[in-house]
Amino acid sequence: MPTYHPDDTDIRVEQSELAAAVGLGATTETVRGVPDDQRPRHTASSSRRKRGEKLMVYLGLAFLSIGFLLPFVWMLSTSLKTLDKTMEFPPQFIPSPVVPGNYWEALTSPKMDFPLFTRNTLIIAVLTVAGTVISSAIVAYGFSKINFKGRNVFFAIMLATMMVPFPVMMVSLFSIFRWMTDNTPIQWMGTFKPLWVPAWFGSAFNIFLLRQFFMTIPDELSESARIDGCSEWGIFSRIVLPLARPALAVVALFTFMGVWNDFLGPLVYLQYPEQYTLALGLQNFQSQQGGTAWNILMAASVLVLSPVIILFFLAQKTFIQGIATTGMKG
């Protein structure tokens, strides 16, 4: 699938197109090409133009923010309404009366044991995040820094697995866990293991993402370490990992969000109500035949979502630098 540059001695050149696709392949060659004396000189007209552009940006952002905030604002406002007002048509954005008690009701609802479900979710999240970060980093190193025959075939296979829809794999996967329960001493069914153990064997998306980061770390570093007699593991753990810390943070954050919101996995694999996760618990507030208490459902959703939103807000800078960091810029 990936195509190769004829000259594949230099890994950076050899990058498959997809590899470079994330943009991490973009080195800063051209930057160095700009002579010093051509650095910008600020003129009056350019700064006026700049101000005009900035104003446009502000206006654009403010205008679009309203549109993008709409779903969330609507969620918030529904969560503060009385039940009969939630179904008002057309809906009112400002609830009256305001019922903050919905949050208390959601927190103490017998349908959802918030502290217990939080604990369950955290256990799964911690184990999954740790597993994904460690294993994906190891595998990504293999895919980026060691040049061996057949590597690209494996890589293509890995990418292809991202394209198979989950529903058709679910039953087989479930049967595999069942088989392992019956035929190995490890109990799988009715535990959290089906949810977090696979994470310790790498996940395609994250391996792909990390591979892109590792490829931007100049090979001279690893090569010279190799000449100094450093083992591959040593290069990985002492040189590549520290340089890729922001990238690992991104993977951790993505994975955490994924686990926090995952619904299908826990639905299928968890057997007992006391094992439920938050995303699954939210389902208890919903109904297919009607009768959904929308205000309580939304209050519960806001409660479940807010840590993730705060996390994103705090991490967004790392996140953006993380993806973009080229390790050795400029």
Place this chain on the structure above:
Amino acid sequence: MKKKDWAQLSNGLAFLSPWLIGFSVFTLLPIVLSFYYSLCDYTLLQKPLYTGLDNYRALAADPVFWKSLTNTGYYALMALPAGMLVSLGLALLLNADVKGQAIYRTIFFLPSLVPAVASAMLWLWLFNAKLGLINVLLGKIGISGPQWLASQEWAMPALALMSLWGVGNTVVIYLAGLQDVPRELYEAAEIDGANPWQRLRNVTLPMISPVIFFNLVMAIIGSMQVFAVPYIMTGGGPARATYFYTMYLYDNAFNFLRMGYASAMAWVQLFIILCLTGFAFWSSKRWVHYQGK
């Protein structure tokens, strides 16, 4: 093979081993099984019965299969380019050096965090023919809006329009790409008297073309797998106007107990995505500029 090659190979495989093990147990086996099921009549609750290529033949003759496929294609034709443009535009705005970007970035990411039922409920109202916000606003400027989700012609464009709200993830990846465009290039362009549009065309776009390409590939995969929100909102209606490929696949697997048929659909889908991605790779030679070369 030389000795060094062997060392490389064993080292490489050692590093790949977690994935290789995980892949063969948790991925390869289910995938191979799903291919086998695609050659069977498999009701999920009985042993699969081998029927050769029957499922594939039935697919070719199934009008609903074709309908769902063309629906998905139609949706992708609208949602994909629009999504690419909007996400890029947003990323450019969010990349500008203005205050409060942390908040803006979070806001634009929010819709991708809101649970599907919540956004579905909201959009059902927004698209309401009579009382929905969209038609009310259109009415203010003298346009009588369409019936949106209740109409066969407008339901699909409505869903495509709605998909633009979920571009948060793509925006983040674009933002990452934009961080990599050296400032000096812009400054140089400015000195040459380039206007913002020229700067975008001649500096930004070529520099981030690898990112655009990556997002294109991901968008192809994504648009072939649209499912949750339309399933809640329209259930595929009216009269199958918004019946997506993955909905039909899901219905076959879990409502009609035709896992064999669903598996065949999955393999056809895999084939289509591979072709599209392959085409994208082939075309990328012309428009994607890699710095490394």
Place this chain on the structure above:
Amino acid sequence: MQRFKIVVSTILALAALAVLLFGPRPGATRPKDRVVVTYWEKWTNKEADQMKQIVNDFNNTVGKEKNIFVEYLSMSSINQKTLVSTAAGVPPDVAGVWDAQVPQFAAVDALEPLDELAAAKGITKGYYKPVYWEGCSYNGRLWAMVSTPAAVALHYNKRIFKENAAKLKAAGLDPDRAPQTLDELDRYAAVIDKKDKQGSLEMTGYLPMEPGWWLSQTAYWFGTDIFDPKTQKFTLTDPKVVRAYEWIRSYSVKLGKESMSEFRGSFGTFDSPNNPFMVGKLAMVQQGPWMSNYIENNRPKLNRVVTNDKKMELAWPAEKRRTNYEWAAAPFPSAVPGMKDVAHCPFDVLVIPRGARHPKEAFEFIAYVNSQGPMEKLCMLHCKNSPLAKVSRNFLQNHPNPYIEVFERLASSPNARTITSLGIWPEVNDELNNVAQRVYLLEARPADALRDAQNRLQEKYDRYQALQIARSKS
């Protein structure tokens, strides 16, 4: 900013750590000395809580006696979980599913047959109203038992009828009763239809697609079915079936496709105070006995015309009780002259999936739910009629729905029908709904849409049958 970040992250991290370290541990809720029967149910919210009461009753009485403990799990997407677990051979002991799944699962041999277990408890055909017994059977065996049943009836707004009394009388219709024939229903509807000055619909008498949950069963009221078990052929091109869909179409033609769709857009969802029937935008609607409960929850005023005192109302005789309600229920009229009390009877069932670990104990629970006392308690909570042949006086008298006798009569009627007993029913239903949508959107003539469906379904069914035969041979 930096300090703020550190503070917030620390708080988050500490909170997470605290929950992990000191948070609640899963307590063992299931008694060790009892056989634990797992029961997965698709209901959520009120219906789920009401079933929970029955489960608790069982655990405290029969369960305690016989050392059985039923563990109840309910969630709105549980169907998929049940299916995946059953496919992998680790099903729940009892699953609460829909009527459509009885033939579907029975045909693929995924359920434990219940005849012998039921017979041992003295539960035989005569114990049930025939329609439900039939619905739980497939190929001559019993595969499921009812959890709660229903019958579909016409609900009409007495106030709107009164307000239109003069016009109704002028059209030769009686404003004090329900329409008796389908033709009459159309005429009532036409009188009540009302447009505002701009020409937009303001009120309609009846809309076939509101709520449109049983459009696949429309043929019943036209005296036929969509499948002939004798010839094993679908009968969608039968003139009577075509007539049924012509009837659906006639409403789109009468009201105009655009203005009807615009009008429907102004409706709130079923379970909301803006339900079109509850707000009086729709004078007549096809619904089940639960409607009374939903009205009680969303617009209680409609159930309190005379008095607010529900206790007092319950003491009244049925006729007087009904004066306290703004609406009434009656058999949905049939298009066939002389054919009375036609009803579609949807129902929910309990099944024991093949491979369940404790089928005997599971059946103890199912039998308990199906004994008269608990069954009537559950059906009163859910506001549904009883599936059993014998109905207690208390049930009829104290039922929350004052029209329960209408539903009891419909469910016992010889013209009561249930879903067509086909293993591929979910697909048939899907296809028929599509036909109905094409017809009322005026996309295709009923005869054409039905012919397409006939060809597609017959081919599917023949293939399905052939495969099942091939399977039994191998």
